[in-house]
Amino acid sequence: MVSPVKIKDNISKAPGRPRSPKIRKAILKAARDLMNELGLSGVTMEAVARRAGVGKPTVYRYWPNRHAVAMATLMDERTLHPELKKTRSVLHSLEEQLCLVAETLSSRQGRNLTAIIATSDPNTEIAKAFQNHFVMTRRNEGRGILEQGIRRKELRTHINIEVTLDQLYGALFFRVLLGHAVVDAAFVKALVKQVMKGLEKFK
Amino acid sequence: MVSPVKIKDNISKAPGRPRSPKIRKAILKAARDLMNELGLSGVTMEAVARRAGVGKPTVYRYWPNRHAVAMATLMDERTLHPELKKTRSVLHSLEEQLCLVAETLSSRQGRNLTAIIATSDPNTEIAKAFQNHFVMTRRNEGRGILEQGIRRKELRTHINIEVTLDQLYGALFFRVLLGHAVVDAAFVKALVKQVMKGLEKFK
Amino acid sequence: MVSPVKIKDNISKAPGRPRSPKIRKAILKAARDLMNELGLSGVTMEAVARRAGVGKPTVYRYWPNRHAVAMATLMDERTLHPELKKTRSVLHSLEEQLCLVAETLSSRQGRNLTAIIATSDPNTEIAKAFQNHFVMTRRNEGRGILEQGIRRKELRTHINIEVTLDQLYGALFFRVLLGHAVVDAAFVKALVKQVMKGLEKFK
Amino acid sequence: MVSPVKIKDNISKAPGRPRSPKIRKAILKAARDLMNELGLSGVTMEAVARRAGVGKPTVYRYWPNRHAVAMATLMDERTLHPELKKTRSVLHSLEEQLCLVAETLSSRQGRNLTAIIATSDPNTEIAKAFQNHFVMTRRNEGRGILEQGIRRKELRTHINIEVTLDQLYGALFFRVLLGHAVVDAAFVKALVKQVMKGLEKFK
DNA sequence: ATCTAAGCGAGACGGTACGTCACGTCTTGGG
């Protein structure tokens, strides 16, 4: 990992002083603290640099703008990746996972995260990476559960998995962002139940 | 609380020169144009005042900050309230309405709207009004359709309407925001169908 | 005093409601208080009107701008006209009067007065009136003392009275405005003594 | 205290990019021009920055407010320091110097100078420096002439020099500011003559 | 062991927008 092959694909070219890994960490820590204390809007380049004890141009060497720093900060978070215990049925698995996601999204960090997703230009590289990082991880877990349910014959064979995932996570996300109703275990239970049963009277 | 009689219960009390309705319109028009041309971040107080041919303090007399102006602008929009044609079945009604919403959300205005919702402090009066205005209007329409469906015996009696609405709108909202998959008529169809049928194998 | 012949020379013409003398007083009082509390820069039209319980246009009806209000306020002051006791010699009379003037000029009001004199455009009518009001009153008193001194043969016959007055008051004014040295009784004594040495008849 | 070695005792300590001397000059030039064209009130931060082709915060980096900029501008002036030719007698020297001062004070710059002295808060560092700069320079010249006169036996030994200076400059200052009488060579002559009559050794 | 190019802190710099204040004028409605 300290081999000459490091940054950039062109092999063994690193003239000059290499970037200090300490600085990267210091910046992310400063940004994280600011986000927790003041929210997303508190993550300004000036404040980050000041608090990290770092020059402003140094921050710009790592990330192109304040948005990117905030994203990188959130991606660096470990707490946003809750561990999932193995449980029995599909229904219980889904409930468990959704509860974890709900908890995460409802936190301060969750709000920052949803805000930054809603605000950012979805066309930039970093925004795509950011979205993949958070959304796809969760979705893949959910997809796993659903496929397992199909194999176990707990679910119908021809369900649309992608749509299902949107139903589940979308509903959570929606409530968190809009705040029109609480996001708690009861809601998650009701949600999963209803997604499972459907609405039609005669089936 | 949501009754139409709200502001200034005591009639005809307003000392001093009354505010010109023309000015309010000019400001909103300027803000709307800026939002369409430059996006939400283009709606600055300075630019709004300049384009409206109005003094900056005048804008501040009406709204306390740029966020509020943007919200008021979006609330003033007529195009965000698509007309819903009367159709036969619940399934068709839902599909039709969701398609309209999807279209709206996918537009530039839709992105502005979601961005401003995500960014705004949800505790302020204006933010609440804003959310009611957009979210509740759509939800009430959807609620109407679902209740009609129950009365017509097309739907089960004991479904959780609120959760259902979140499933539907949340899924849309989610895809629009994350951009991980297309939002088109086919998706809406699949979504409604799956919400109706549920996931369980044997019912 | 409420008779129709009031303001303006044109006889017995007063269409509409006459101006209330109370209002003039209220405005001057408000301006005076503001000047004492916040200094000259605190005398803004807005603050004056607010504190006087008067509409802004009303203030403008009486005076054309904030400068004029401040001047009028200072002219309205009674405390700036100290009473002069009759004393014996020219030397004592001058000392006594200059001490009173020095005291007045050194006060907060005095500083406001000097500031407004130094700042104002000397070409305006009101500025001239203002200067006459303060300067000439004092100078006339001083002139009286000097002429009396000549009559009493305490002073040489051919002194230049105007120049002498400028020497005396100018020195005071200068120290107050520039603040490069204290303005106290000792200074006044030294000043008069030195000026006198040039004025005495027999030396 | 007034020793030339003053700022930054420790030599060569200045982290960060140094301030450009060009910019300082550009700002002062812009301020000077504005003062000449529009008077003291025309020296606004916005106008200065605009005309100097400089960002507003940059101006604030150098001086804390518009007053300070104006003072610095006047201090930067060369024309306010007239050259004094060597002449023979004390009487002629004083007359010559006072004429120069009178001319300076009567000019537009002179009025700006007196206005700014009268307006400024005398407690600030810059105001003190400003007053020292202008008042003390002139006074020191005058003091030199008077001391020379004592040495040459043209003047009495025990005159109060400071009071004398106030008599002379104060009288000039007074007339310029109040405008109650002309300030010309005749006045200066009469003034000096009268002041001298009190200073001459043998009378 | 030097060379040398980048990393790095500090902070100046031109901008743009912020939200506030006071200006002096204009517009109500009531007396």
Add this chain to the structure above:
DNA sequence: CCCAAGACGTGACGTACCGTCTCGCTTAGAT
């Protein structure tokens, strides 16, 4: 016509960050 209240366009205030640009000083790897 007077008056209180307050809307209005204007323009300056002083502050906060933006993202870029010098400065001198480390600090390594390549020579």
